[in-house]
Structures are given as C-alpha cells and as structure tokens.
Amino acid sequence: MSQTNDVTRNESATRAGAATRNDPAGRSDAALIPPVDVIEDSAGITLRADLPGVPKDKLSLQVEADTLTIEGQVSMPTPQSMEASYVEVSMPRFRRVFTLSKELDAGKVSADLKNGVLSLRIPKAEHAQPRRIDIKVG
Amino acid sequence: MYQSLFPRDAFAELDRLQREMREAFDLSPNIRGLGRGGFPALNVGGTPQSVEIFAFAPGLDPATVEIELDRGVLSIAGERPSGLPAADDGKAAVHINERFAGRFRRVLSLPDDIDPDGVTADYRDGILHISARRRESALPRRITVQ
Structure with missing residues (x-):
C-alpha cells in the first residue's frame, strides 16, 4: 500500500479518547460521522464531506501536525414548540479525523462549503509532485 | 441494500x-x-400549528428538487450528481466512496389536518425544510363558557 492511503484511515481511537476526556459519560461529545469521498490525482487529494445544516461559522477545520479534523455544528430553524415525532439524525454535530501523509502540503489546504457539502483540496508538496525520470543509457 | x-x-x-x-x-x-437509512435522512416534528419536515440533503440544486403533495402523501424526489471521476479515467484514484449519488425519492404521509395550500419549503446549508400548516379548523382553541 502506498503512503497516501493514510488519509483514508479514520482515527476512531482519537475520537473515543476525546469523548472520554471532555465528559466522563462520554456521550455529550458524541458526533455523527459524515460520509466522505476521497479522490487522489497526481497533484493532490480532494475530499468531499456531507455536512447538512452546518453553516460556515459553525464549521471548524484543523490541521495539526499530520492530523486533519473536520468538525461542524448543525444549526436548524426549529420552531420553539416543536416536538420531534420521527428522528433519523439524532445528534446535531459532525466530527471526523483523518491522518494525512507526509507528501501532502497541509499548509496549502483550501476549503469550500456549499449547500452543506465541504470540499477540501490538499495539494501535494512541491518535492512530491510527479516528475518523469529519464533513463540514461551510457 | x-x-x-x-x-x-x-x-x-x-x-x-x-x-x-x-x-x-x-x-x-x-x-x-x-425507510430508515434512505437518502435524504428525515427528521419530522410537530407543533400545534404545523408539521415540520427536515430533509438532510446536502449538495442539491434546489431547482431540481421535486416536492409533491398528493392526497396527504408528501414525496421528495431528485437526483444528486456524483462528484467522482469517470471509471475509465485512469488518472485519479478513489480512496473512499461513501456519499450517496443518483436518483432518490422519499415518501411520507402527513396527518389529515394539513392544509395543502399551506405547505412551504426552503433549502439552506443542505437542509430542505418543509413546513406544512395545519387547517384553521383543526387548530387548538379555547372555548369560552357562555
């Protein structure tokens, strides 16, 4: 397996650790795991995540060392007196953590949030860009 | 499945x-x-005046979403495009493919006291919010003793 597949690994251990750290019951920090698509081409990686109901100001993206954390709080226009009768989305929070691999340039991540879909572009570092290697025949 | x-x-x-x-x-x-697990995910709630439906449908063009109310049955249909590269494109690799793509339709029946003319829908941040007003005659009211 190539190293780039590191980005596909979900750090569930980190997530569980964070849950117990903030709250002994471990439930208030619970979050839904947003579904994602990860596509790699020669220049970098594109990540798309479904974050319905997360406005721009409630989205937090963090890159720390080689860890990328996506966190979002759902904000919905719920009327005050509403009583839920049927619920499929039971938690108003999304969270997912990925491990980046070292040839990715974490300092140049660009992000775009539109209609509840987050698009992240993580380019590869200059030195990791593909180049053709000439074979010299002597 | x-x-x-x-x-x-x-x-x-x-x-x-x-x-x-x-x-x-x-x-x-x-x-x-x-119906659980389909796209879009639905949350439904009620107030004394209305029924509120929240469909978690990110990445749609609101103009292409069809919402129909026929004899008390509400259906939400549309298509979500796939952002993945074509299969014959050898240059890109798909590492994770979890997001829903394709046509969808979800149907739910509304209570009898819904006013078909009082249904509104808006789309914000990927949530489709449909609000259906209850009929005037069905609203709770206080009755004064003569």
Missing part, C-alpha cells in the same frame, strides 16, 4: 441492527417500510 447514511458510527450500526431485528419480527410493518 441501501448504504448506511453515517457509516462506521457505532450508534448507527446498533440502530441498524435493532431495526433489522424489529423488521424481522414485526408482522405488520408500515406499507412503505420503515
């Missing part, structure tokens, strides 16, 4: 297991099935 909406979530998995158990033992399920 449908794709789990929020994959690898332990609670969702437990929920799915529970649902499958229930479906296996339920001798008289709803005619439209239980």
